[in-house]
Amino acid sequence: MNSLRWRGCVNAFWTVASGAGVLVALVPLASLLWLVVSRGAKGLSASFFVSLPTPVGEPGGGVGNAIVGTFFMVGLASLMALPVGVGAGVYLAEKGNGPGGRVVRFTAEVLAGVPSIVIGIVAYGLIVAQMKRFSALAGGVALALLMIPSLARSTEDFIRLVPPALREASLALGVPGWKTSLRVIIPTALGGIVTAVLLAVARAAGETAPLLFTALNNQYWNTDPSQPTASLTVQIYNYAISPYEDWHSKAWTAALVLLMLVGLLNLMARFLSRNRMAGAR
Amino acid sequence: MISSLETAIPMNSFEERPHESGRRPAAGPRAVQPKLTVRGLNAWYGKNRALHDVNLTVAPRSVMAAIGPSGCGKSTFLRCLNRMHELIPGARAEGTLLLDGKDLLGRDVDPVSLRRRVGMVFQRPNPFPTMSIRDNVAAGLKLNRVGGNHDEIVERTLRQSALWEEVKDRLGASALSLSGGQQQRLCIARALAVEPEVLLMDEPASALDPIATAKIEDLIHELKERYTIVIVTHNMQQAGRVSDHTAFFYMGDLVEVGPTEKIFTNPSEKRTEDYVTGKFG
Numbered sequence: 001m002n003s004l005r006w007r008g009c010v011n012a013f014w015t016v017a018s019g020a021g022v023l024v025a026l027v028p029l030a031s032l033l034w035l036v037v038s039r040g041a042k043g044l045s046a047s048f049f050v051s052l053p054t055p056v057g058e059p060g061g062g063v064g065n066a067i068v069g070t071f072f073m074v075g076l077a078s079l080m081a082l083p084v085g086v087g088a089g090v091y092l093a094e095k096g097n098g099p100g101g102r103v104v105r106f107t108a109e110v111l112a113g114v115p116s117i118v119i120g121i122v123a124y125g126l127i128v129a130q131m132k133r134f135s136a137l138a139g140g141v142a143l144a145l146l147m148i149p150s151l152a153r154s155t156e157d158f159i160r161l162v163p164p165a166l167r168e169a170s171l172a173l174g175v176p177g178w179k180t181s182l183r184v185i186i187p188t189a190l191g192g193i194v195t196a197v198l199l200a201v202a203r204a205a206g207e208t209a210p211l212l213f214t215a216l217n218n219q220y221w222n223t224d225p226s227q228p229t230a231s232l233t234v235q236i237y238n239y240a241i242s243p244y245e246d247w248h249s250k251a252w253t254a255a256l257v258l259l260m261l262v263g264l265l266n267l268m269a270r271f272l273s274r275n276r277m278a279g280a281r
Numbered sequence: 282m283i284s285s286l287e288t289a290i291p292m293n294s295f296e297e298r299p300h301e302s303g304r305r306p307a308a309g310p311r312a313v314q315p316k317l318t319v320r321g322l323n324a325w326y327g328k329n330r331a332l333h334d335v336n337l338t339v340a341p342r343s344v345m346a347a348i349g350p351s352g353c354g355k356s357t358f359l360r361c362l363n364r365m366h367e368l369i370p371g372a373r374a375e376g377t378l379l380l381d382g383k384d385l386l387g388r389d390v391d392p393v394s395l396r397r398r399v400g401m402v403f404q405r406p407n408p409f410p411t412m413s414i415r416d417n418v419a420a421g422l423k424l425n426r427v428g429g430n431h432d433e434i435v436e437r438t439l440r441q442s443a444l445w446e447e448v449k450d451r452l453g454a455s456a457l458s459l460s461g462g463q464q465q466r467l468c469i470a471r472a473l474a475v476e477p478e479v480l481l482m483d484e485p486a487s488a489l490d491p492i493a494t495a496k497i498e499d500l501i502h503e504l505k506e507r508y509t510i511v512i513v514t515h516n517m518q519q520a521g522r523v524s525d526h527t528a529f530f531y532m533g534d535l536v537e538v539g540p541t542e543k544i545f546t547n548p549s550e551k552r553t554e555d556y557v558t559g560k561f562g
Contacts, residue, residue: 171368
């Protein structure tokens, strides 16, 4: 009886303690959201999404070119990273238990651990120094290098979630191994792979360091891969380090736009993975 | 049918012992060439030997049941017959395996085309979750690019597997909308659609309720008119109900094989008797 009451006390204590832990963990997230929304919301307007930046003191203006630039460079990066990253993930899941797989996995882990500023320098050395010009292409390559390892690992994870019984079922029908992967395993994991792609895109869209000295910035519209290109993150950086109050508030608004964009991608990824995984079980 | 019983000949060379049916009877005018001949079959998982020198034959259009306690090698034996065993990393099999007198384990035999002749149904229903009922049945045909009227084959095999009446109005629905027992009959239809000569069943009813089990057993009776069936089962009553011959495996040895009636009523081996009377296992 006594021990039962004691156990009840211990239970109550830890319930309260873990609840408090959750609250503490939520404080930074909530305060971050509050700060960005409260400072950024007042500058938000339709024209902010579609206008070019204006000089200091001139009212109006927006980050339209930076939004387009972010999409453009993330798109370029996805074109390069998707085949490599997803392909490596499929390879790791299917054949990754041999020495070849260990090499690929180790490489991906090392690449994932490289600080993004270093990746920016690499892209600078590979592309900018050769072309003697900052460009969207260099920005895209830097973002692609960042996306590949995470794509490879999460694609591998999602393919490994496919029950081995499905592979056996297909092989037992006399379907060759490669066709089993392509037509049975990958379609079953497709929801997860799309989720992984969306998360990688969201992460790339939020990166500043790799773009600082690859794509640089641009005050005008640009969709030419060989030209410097604006991005939301670098635009925020430039606004934030400027000495002008006007630009500071624009930095907050641009940060809010970026947060909404990344949040939307994450929500889509979450929604897709929940639907698909419910189907696969 | 009774005459074909004589073709199930135990040839356990690892133990020389007088055997009631252990010598090949003089080939009468009605002697049938065995569908499957297994001679000196050994199987390993890494260094672990799972099968010791198994010898038996399976007559065409008959049902052979493999029984024995867990880990006795009966599933390994089954998976050797369509060379699914060797797909497990480190697993290998040696010996002679003849299908219609032709070797199956040779290096020049393509396991992929072998599996089109020796179909398999697994312990747990494993329909392809991304495909409809119709596409599941036709999966082997589609993935192998076999021509012909797929709709006709789908209807015929679904009728053979006694599922047609239950699904004919919703062939486009997801295979996961079916119950477990229906899914297992769908998997049988899928295996039949590629028109195998031999059907391997690895405890096909162990994940099903008694009513679904009864349906599967009725189905086996009908299927043996056209196919040669080897079924692994934990359930001795089931082996008694569905099979013409029974092979008893214990610790990787084929202890005894013979007409089912004899194995269950008058086994030659003490170990067989102990197992079928429930003294162990």
